[in-house]
Structures are given as C-alpha cells and as structure tokens.
Amino acid sequence: MRIKFFAYGMAAYFYFNIGLVLPIFLLVLLFIGLLNSIQKKHAILRNFPILGYFRYSFETIAPEIQQYFIERNTDGKPFSRNERALAYQRAKNIDATTPFGTQLDINQSNYEGIRHSVFAVKVNHDLPRILVGGQDCTQPYSASILNISAMSFGSLSENAIVALNKGALKGNFYHNTGEGGLTEFHLQGGDVTWQIGTGYFGCRSDEGNFDPEKFTQKANNPFVKMIEIKLSQGAKPGHGGVLPAKKNTAQIAKIRGVKPHTTILSPPSHSAFHDATGLIQFVVLLRQLSNGKPIGFKLCIGQTNEFELICQEMILQNCFPDFITVDGAEGGTGAAPLEFSDGVGMPFEPALIFVNKTLIRLNIRDKIRVICSGKIISGYSILRAIAMGADMCNSARGFMFSLGCIQALRCNSNTCPTGVATQDKVLMKGLVVTDKSERVFHFHKNTLHAANELLAAAGKSSYKEVDGSIFMRGDEFTHLSDLYFPDNLGSVTQY
Numbered sequence: 436m437r438i439k440f441f442a443y444g445m446a447a448y449f450y451f452n453i454g455l456v457l458p459i460f461l462l463v464l465l466f467i468g469l470l471n472s473i474q475k476k477h478a479i480l481r482n483f484p485i486l487g488y489f490r491y492s493f494e495t496i497a498p499e500i501q502q503y504f505i506e507r508n509t510d511g512k513p514f515s516r517n518e519r520a521l522a523y524q525r526a527k528n529i530d531a532t533t534p535f536g537t538q539l540d541i542n543q544s545n546y547e548g549i550r551h552s553v554f555a556v557k558v559n560h561d562l563p564r565i566l567v568g569g570q571d572c573t574q575p576y577s578a579s580i581l582n583i584s585a586m587s588f589g590s591l592s593e594n595a596i597v598a599l600n601k602g603a604l605k606g607n608f609y610h611n612t613g614e615g616g617l618t619e620f621h622l623q624g625g626d627v628t629w630q631i632g633t634g635y636f637g638c639r640s641d642e643g644n645f646d647p648e649k650f651t652q653k654a655n656n657p658f659v660k661m662i663e664i665k666l667s668q669g670a671k672p673g674h675g676g677v678l679p680a681k682k683n684t685a686q687i688a689k690i691r692g693v694k695p696h697t698t699i700l701s702p703p704s705h706s707a708f709h710d711a712t713g714l715i716q717f718v719v720l721l722r723q724l725s726n727g728k729p730i731g732f733k734l735c736i737g738q739t740n741e742f743e744l745i746c747q748e749m750i751l752q753n754c755f756p757d758f759i760t761v762d763g764a765e766g767g768t769g770a771a772p773l774e775f776s777d778g779v780g781m782p783f784e785p786a787l788i789f790v791n792k793t794l795i796r797l798n799i800r801d802k803i804r805v806i807c808s809g810k811i812i813s814g815y816s817i818l819r820a821i822a823m824g825a826d827m828c829n830s831a832r833g834f835m836f837s838l839g840c841i842q843a844l845r846c847n848s849n850t851c852p853t854g855v856a857t858q859d860k861v862l863m864k865g866l867v868v869t870d871k872s873e874r875v876f877h878f879h880k881n882t883l884h885a886a887n888e889l890l891a892a893a894g895k896s897s898y899k900e901v902d903g904s905i906f907m908r909g910d911e912f913t914h915l916s917d918l919y920f921p922d923n924l925g926s927v928t929q930y
C-alpha cells in the first residue's frame with residue numbers, strides 16, 4: 436500500500452511539474468517564432484522561425500562534425516589527422532609509430548619520399564644548431580634549426596605564450612614574438628626573436644611610427660637574441676596584421692598602444708622605409724641600435740624582381756641582413772581575409788628555391804642565413820626544406836598543436852576551445868602552462884630527432900650534405916614505369 440502511494444505520488448509530482456514546464460516552453464517557442472517571422476535580417480528564420488536555428492547550430496559545429504565523423508586520416512585541412520596526431524604524440528613524448536604500413540597512395544605523381552642509402556649511418560643524438568650573424572653582426576646567435584614561428588600575444592593567449600617561451604627555454608631554441616610586441620609573457624627565460632611589424636608595437640611613437648628610443652631599450656634586453664623586420668606573411672601578404680575587436684582586450688591594447696575593443700589593422704607596409712634602399716638602411720639602423728644583434732627580415736615572395744632589387748641593394752650598400760625568413764603562401768594566421776589567404780603570394784616550395792638560387796646567383800648566399808616557414812611539422816619536412824635551400828626552419832602551427840590546438844579553426848573568434856588562441860580567461864584556464872611547456876619542449880626535441888634519423892637513413896652525417904638528390908617524386912616513377920627500368924639504368928648502360 437505504501438509503495439503504491441509512493442509511486443502514485445512520484446508520478447503526480449512529475450506530471451504536475453512537466454505540466455507547468457511544457458506550456459511555458461511552448462509559449463517561449465511561440466514568442467521566438469513570432470519575433471523571427473517579422474524580423475527582416477535572416478530569410479531562413481523568417482521562413483522557418485524555429486527550425487531555422489538547426490541550420491545555424493549545425494553550421495557552428497561543422498568543423499567538429501567534419502573532424503570527428505567525416506575526415507579520413509590522410510585528409511583534413513590545413514593539417515591532416517595523421518599530421519596532427521604525429522605532433523600530439525611527439526609533444527606528449529609517447530610512441531609515435533604507426534601500424535600496418537603507409538596509408539598514402541604512393542604510386543601517385545605527387546608522392547614524395549627520401550632515397551635512403553643501403554649504407555645508412557649512425558643516428559646523431561645531438562640536436563643540430565647553426566650560427567646566425569654575418570659580417571657586421573657583433574652578437575651572433577647559435578640557433579636550433581627548428582624554432583617557434585611568429586605568433587603574437589593577442590593572437591595567442593597569455594598562457595600559450597608563457598608555455599611556448601618556457602618550452603623554448605628548456606629546449607634551447609628561440610621563440611619569435613610575432614608583430615604584437617615583446618611582452619612580459621615572452622620574457623620567461625627562453626631565447627627570443629623580436630618581430631617588428633608595420634604597427635611597430637612595442638617601439639611605436641604616438642603617431643604610430645617607429646620610435647628608435649623605445650626600440651633601443653627593448654632590443655638590448657639580453658633575452659632578445661635576434662630582431663626580425665616583418666615585410667609580409669604568407670597567409671596575407673600585402674595586408675597588415677589583423678587583431679579582431681573581441682581579442683583586443685584592455686591589457687593587449689595597453690601593450691600595443693591602441694584603443695581597446697576595436698579591430699586593429701596594421702598598415703600594409705612600413706612607414707620607416709618605402710623601397711629597397713630604405714629597407715637596407717633600416718637594417719643598418721636596427722643593427723646599430725641593438726648593438727650588433729642579428730637583424731633579418733621576413734617576407735612572402737610576390738613579385739620576384741622586387742626581391743632581386745633588395746639583393747642588389749645589399750650588394751650596393753655592402754650591408755647584408757643576417758637572415759631572411761621566407762614564408763610560404765600556405766602559412767597560417769590568427770585572422771585574414773580569405774582572398775588574401777587563398778589567392779595572394781607564392782607557395783613555400785617555389786619561393787624557397789627562388790630565394791636560395793637568387794642569393795647563390797648573386798654570390799651572397801654565404802652571407803645570409805635562410806629561415807623558412809610553411810607547414811613544417813615533421814622531421815621529413817625539415818629535411819625537405821633544407822634540400823630546397825633553407826638553413827633552418829620555423830614552425831607556428833606545429834607548436835600550436837603541441838599546446839593542444841585541435842584545429843577548431845576559431846582563432847579569429849575568441850572562442851578557441853583549447854585556450855590557445857583566445858583572450859577569454861575562462862577558456863585560457865584549460866591550458867596548463869607547466870604541462871604544455873613540457874609538450875613544447877618534447878615536440879621540438881622529438882621532431883629534430885626524427886630529422887636526424889632520416890638524415891642517417893639517407894647515409895648523411897651532416898645537414899650540409901642534404902640536397903635535392905636524396906629526394907624522389909612520384910612523377911619520376913610514372914615516367915620510369917613506362918620503361919619498366921630502375922631509375923639508375925641509364926648510368927649502368929654507360930659501362
């Protein structure tokens with residue numbers, strides 16, 4: 436009897452509660468529906484006042500649906516699931532092997548690989564370094580051949596910047612500040628390359644021009660090892676940096692000397708110089724003000740004759756930048772107009788080959804280090820870049836993955852779910868600096884170790900020996916397979 440009473444009582448309790456909730460819920464729906472049917476901005480909601488919301492909510496989670504349910508291991512853009520997984524495994528310092536063989540279609544003409552040697556050499560366990568600093572540099576810097584590419588505080592969160600810098604400190608490589616300026620978060624002890632963009636953040640006069648005094652003060656900070664003038668960036672060449680209003684907090688606005696909560700567009704070009712002559716003079720000025728630190732510039736190649744002109748100007752003034760950073764058009768960004776990301780600038784491969792060959796042709800290659808960036812994420816991509824003419828590499832998105840980035844494609848919205856590319860303090864809390872700085876350290880170390888292993892497999896004991904001859908492309912096989920001959924038969928028949 437008691438049990439029955441209890442059961443009936445519970446049923447009545449739920450019934451009456453639902454009885455109240457349901458009409459209120461329907462009333463709210465009716466109200467929303469009514470409002471939507473008379474608004475004039477959204478046609479879908481005007482025609483389908485309630486169901487229309489499904490479209491918007493599915494559109495919001497489209498990247499997640501794509502990633503979790505549709506994407507295969509070898510696709511996914513800009514980085515495939517396999518590439519991301521590799522970066523995560525290296526960052527977590529766990530087994531980064533794959534089972535059962537390649538998932539690539541290796542008979543396609545765009546397949547690329549390394550020609551290994553049957554006389555593979557022993558793997559070097561020291562991580563490779565290279566000295567940066569030419570004839571006029573009095574404070575040369577011994578750099579790792581893999582470093583953190585430019586990403587500003589503003590684009591990335593404060594926790595992300597601190598974790599990157601602490602990882603760089605532990606692994607002895609450099610951290611490029613990006614154009615947003617040198618901040619306390621970059622000064623955690625790791626080596627820093629300070630980037631100066633067209634907004635001159637951190638060395639900016641009230642009018643927005645270059646301020647030599649402010650520059651001198653920061654450039655002589657002992658953690659600043661090199662200075663990079665940003666001419667352009669692969670994801671948006673010819674367009675200045677973009678800091679969306681949502682990410683321009685009071686703290687960031689103060690650092691940059693701009694108005695908070697407004698979208699900040701850096702000018703598309705520098706006000707401190709307007710041509711090749713001015714650029715080289717600016718290099719001289721920065722070198723003087725920094726007391727001889729390595730000075731370089733970063734660019735995405737566009738009109739090739741402009742780059743040649745800059746090189747001729749170096750020869751004319753007998754002044755050479757200590758390094759040139761070549762960024763491919765496939766490069767990443769926090770925020771850029773799609774037309775610029777998809778339709779402007781030269782891709783990584785031809786750009787790097789062009790820069791290297793131009794410097795060789797003008798007989799100045801030995802005076803300048805060439806740094807490159809553009810989807811460097813594995814040991815293979817490092818070796819490939821060196822074969823195309825780079826001395827060393829920078830990685831931006833590779834290190835973002837090591838911080839836990841899941842390629843949610845929300846860097847421009849302040850809603851990055853992993854706390855990497857957001858200024859939302861709540862989301863940022865998810866990124867624990869002590870854990871992620873270790874991952875940054877391991878990603879660097881394990882990726883370079885993988886490059887060392889490939890080098891050894893190719894029978895080489897130094898990166899200086901790496902050139903295009905150790906690489907093969909699928910289009911060669913297509914050609915050779917017509918003949919049914921191995922690729923070295925031509926030389927065999929000569930004997």
Ligand SMILES: Cc1cc2nc3c(=O)[nH]c(=O)nc-3n(C[C@H](O)[C@H](O)[C@H](O)COP(=O)(O)O)c2cc1C
Nearest residue numbers: 584585586613614766767768769809810830831832
């Ligand atoms: C979130 C984000 C912010 C970036 N900010 C800058 C910047 O401030 N200055 C710059 O020169 N490049 C910037 N870049 C471009 C990178 O430094 C790099 O050149 C480009 O992404 C290619 O490297 P990756 O393929 O390893 O990402 C940014 C890239 C990303 C993803």
